[in-house]
Amino acid sequence: MGQSITVTVNGEKKTAEVEPRLLLVHFLREKLRLTGTHIGCDTTHCGACTVLVDGTPVKSCTMLAVQADGQQVTTVEALAASGTLHPVQAAFKQEHGLQCGFCTPGMMLTGVALLQEKPDPTDDEIRWALSGNICRCTGYMNIVKAVKSAAAQMKASAAVPEAATASARS
Amino acid sequence: MLPAPFEYHAPRTTEETLELLDQLGDEGKVLAGGQSLIPLLKLRFASPAHLVDINKIKDLDFLEERDGTLRIGPLVRHKAAERSSLLASRYHVMADAAPQIADPIIRNRGTIAGSVVHADPSGDWGTVLLALDADLVLRSKSGSRTVKARDFFSGPFSTTIQPTEILSEIRIPAAKPQSGGAYLKLERKVGDFATVAVAVHLQMDDGKVRSAGIGLTAVGPQNLKAERAEAALRGARLDDATIKQAAALAAEAAEPKEDHRGSVEYKRNVVRVFTERGLKRAYERARGGG
Numbered sequence: 001m002g003q004s005i006t007v008t009v010n011g012e013k014k015t016a017e018v019e020p021r022l023l024l025v026h027f028l029r030e031k032l033r034l035t036g037t038h039i040g041c042d043t044t045h046c047g048a049c050t051v052l053v054d055g056t057p058v059k060s061c062t063m064l065a066v067q068a069d070g071q072q073v074t075t076v077e078a079l080a081a082s083g084t085l086h087p088v089q090a091a092f093k094q095e096h097g098l099q100c101g102f103c104t105p106g107m108m109l110t111g112v113a114l115l116q117e118k119p120d121p122t123d124d125e126i127r128w129a130l131s132g133n134i135c136r137c138t139g140y141m142n143i144v145k146a147v148k149s150a151a152a153q154m155k156a157s158a159a160v161p162e163a164a165t166a167s168a169r170s
Numbered sequence: 171m172l173p174a175p176f177e178y179h180a181p182r183t184t185e186e187t188l189e190l191l192d193q194l195g196d197e198g199k200v201l202a203g204g205q206s207l208i209p210l211l212k213l214r215f216a217s218p219a220h221l222v223d224i225n226k227i228k229d230l231d232f233l234e235e236r237d238g239t240l241r242i243g244p245l246v247r248h249k250a251a252e253r254s255s256l257l258a259s260r261y262h263v264m265a266d267a268a269p270q271i272a273d274p275i276i277r278n279r280g281t282i283a284g285s286v287v288h289a290d291p292s293g294d295w296g297t298v299l300l301a302l303d304a305d306l307v308l309r310s311k312s313g314s315r316t317v318k319a320r321d322f323f324s325g326p327f328s329t330t331i332q333p334t335e336i337l338s339e340i341r342i343p344a345a346k347p348q349s350g351g352a353y354l355k356l357e358r359k360v361g362d363f364a365t366v367a368v369a370v371h372l373q374m375d376d377g378k379v380r381s382a383g384i385g386l387t388a389v390g391p392q393n394l395k396a397e398r399a400e401a402a403l404r405g406a407r408l409d410d411a412t413i414k415q416a417a418a419l420a421a422e423a424a425e426p427k428e429d430h431r432g433s434v435e436y437k438r439n440v441v442r443v444f445t446e447r448g449l450k451r452a453y454e455r456a457r458g459g460g
Contacts, residue, residue, distance in 0.1 A: 020178035042171050057275045062208045131360040132273030
């Protein structure tokens with residue numbers, strides 16, 4: 001029954017024997033003990049289980065682990081891998097972008113993917129991008145604020161080395 | 171929730187896929203985006219013995235105009251349609267529909283062809299294809315056949331595709347000048363199925379309608395084509411009286427059921443209003459506006 005898969009999870013190659021019916025979210029939580037990825041609704045509605053597959057947000061309760069064979073999966077655990085919070089995490093903390101925190105991993109990963117594609121999103125673009133992630137506490141105002149603030153933060157820190165190079169050149 | 175056990179196959183070529191489907195017959199099921207199928211497996215509404223995952227076959231992901239036809243491959247995801255500048259500029263009804271499907275994360279993975287084959291009466295793409303008078307190419311090991319979208323749907327979640335076939339290509343006549351379209355959808359919230367949606371496609375010819383396509387979502391046992399409304403528009407000038415008449419005929423074609431999203435009268439009225447608005451918007455676009 002088992003099928004061997006190799007998935008690069010948060011930069012590390014993981015090989016495992018899995019049943020084809022095993023969902024990606026269960027592979028992450030139960031086989032790899034990466035419990036930062038939450039299971040909310042189990043019916044593809046809520047987005048709590050969002051992870052990045054080759055950089056794209058995917059609901060990991062609606063993908064089979066065998067389908068991730070050969071692909072790159074990023075979970076919330078990767079965001080602060082260096083020991084310091086990712087700007088999106090820092091912004092969620094700063095702006096109170098979470099109440100109970102259950103939806104937060106999915107919200108943050110969707111936010112990270114959005115900012116990679118659109119470093120300077122409008123409020124509408126943030127709301128649009130996050131519309132597949134549901135916050136049961138309805139804390140949306142601060143979630144949008146957090147993503148916006150992370151964008152500003154990331155832009156500012158990206159601007160520093162650029163300015164330094166520019167002045168070095170002149 | 172876990173699906174029932176199944177055997178998993180991930181063929182690398184279309185030929186390999188068709189060979190597998192031929193051997194498996196009723197036992198095999200094609201997995202593309204999985205955004206409808208995997209929930210069905212988890213709820214155990216479906217429990218195929220074999221899943222044939224086509225995601226590794228890269229040449230199934232094409233969205234292009236060639237030889238007077240827009241061709242859409244089985245692995246084109248909703249997101250690709252949402253971001254396609256070709257669709258935005260020339261296939262308005264598709265460009266309108268794409269961003270209204272499910273939610274952004276589901277659109278990253280779900281496919282147009284998968285949605286069409288799933289044939290949910292509340293699904294959006296089937297309706298769009300009915301309005302555009304699309305052809306569906308169904309391919310099996312023993313050959314391929316082409317079916318009109320209007321002959322494809324046969325009931326709720328039912329189509330004329332055989333278990334040994336894949337929907338290998340969706341073909342839409344290339345958009346000509348003076349054509350325009352629109353897709354209007356009423357949903358209670360992002361990610362909900364449509365309460366009602368209407369797809370409109372118009373081909374104008376010097377102020378007169380050469381052909382019109384009108385599709386209806388979520389108001390019948392399958393996506394519906396409002397053929398009497400289409401016929402009433404053919405050859406007519408699009409004045410207010412013609413638009414009103416076509417909208418009334420579209421509302422008559424609807425066969426809604428009362429549910430928590432609305433009553434029969436309400437849904438029928440939304441069909442009427444959306445057909446009017448859709449025709450006006452499509453006309454505007456056919457004339458180069460909006």
